[in-house]
Amino acid sequence: MDVKRIIESLLFVSRGPLTLERIKSILHDTDRTVINMEIRSLVEDYKNRNGGFYIAEVAGGYQFRTHPDCKQWVTLLNQPSPLRISRAALETLSIIAYKQPLIRSDIEYIRGVDSGGVIRNLLDLKLIRVLGRKDIPGRPLIYSTSKYFLELFGLNDIKDLPTLNEIEDLVKKQEEPSQGLSGDQEKP
């Protein structure tokens, strides 16, 4: 039986990203490099086909996802349960993503406001997790982003996020060409 076909069928029925390890555990006689090669080839196939869905490489695994272009029609089929992430939550989340591992006071130092509520909210959403406690007075909790964070934002690894400097340029270009603020300090 063709390994590629088997992998494709596994991806089709799987819920959530399917990792190479998981596929290997099913196709134990097949070499890891062969599996990897076949996945890559599948990813390319779907990319070249440019259809309504593609294979997303997220959180260290592979998953069929609908193409973002088709969002407006797909959501007519059925309203997705609303995904509400407030501006404050997104801000806090980006601080955690870029400064992790960190404790609550690190977040509050940057934001300048009490962030306990937002952190609890992010924990409830499972977007962040507790890594442990820091060995300083009060033994505060240490936070980091979760695997679900990667899934939600379609990232394979936290390292896939662009650096803060890169982002500043990106955001500046796309949204505030006329503002004289931000970023001037970085210019050589």
Next chain:
Amino acid sequence: MLDENYSIKLTIFEGPMDLLVYLVKKHDMDIADIPISKITEQYLQYLDMMTLMNIDFAGDFLYMAATLAHIKSRTLLPSQGDDGEEEDPRLEIARPLMEYLRLKSAAVYLGGLDMFGRDTFEGGMLDKQDSKTEDDLEISIGLFELAEAFGQIMDRQYRDHTVDFSTNTMSVKERILELISIFEIHPGISFLKLMDNHHGKPMVVLTFLAILEMAKMNLIEIKQHIQNGMITLYYV
């Protein structure tokens, strides 16, 4: 007395940093070279206005005001003596401000990514329920609502408080199998109807345990109608 400085649309700022960013942007200031007395003045005016409009603001805002005033006073003092590499006191505010702006940009970037469940979906993610009208909405409920309904049933039907010591003839497992056969005929059945049988208290308890067990195994979905509070169980 409202001069032109006050004629700004009032936004609720989340914190002093938010307010500072707003002021910097509004007056087109260069963060690397912040006009410290101007921003301090603007900042204090804003606090005055918030007081005037009876908006409570946290101590964080005052702390920032004090920091700004302190920086301003240090810039006024002549730099002391031989130590030539004394740094610009404004950096105390410029540095965190830059950092905050960078992370704000990061938040904008994150928000613009294709989010799973918002912009992109996996198979089966959206076919859970048929579209229903607002009034027909049902919400998934938790253990407490179910336990409350159970309590009501027990209250209503069994006031005799007798204890039956006869050995139970049916196990939870067997009751689950029975329920499954009921569900196979009626995929959606009201909780009350299932519980309402005349086989006595042990049977009601058994049925309840079976329902809990089935919910745990994800065999059924428990939903409550938003308007009439009816709890319905769905076989999935």
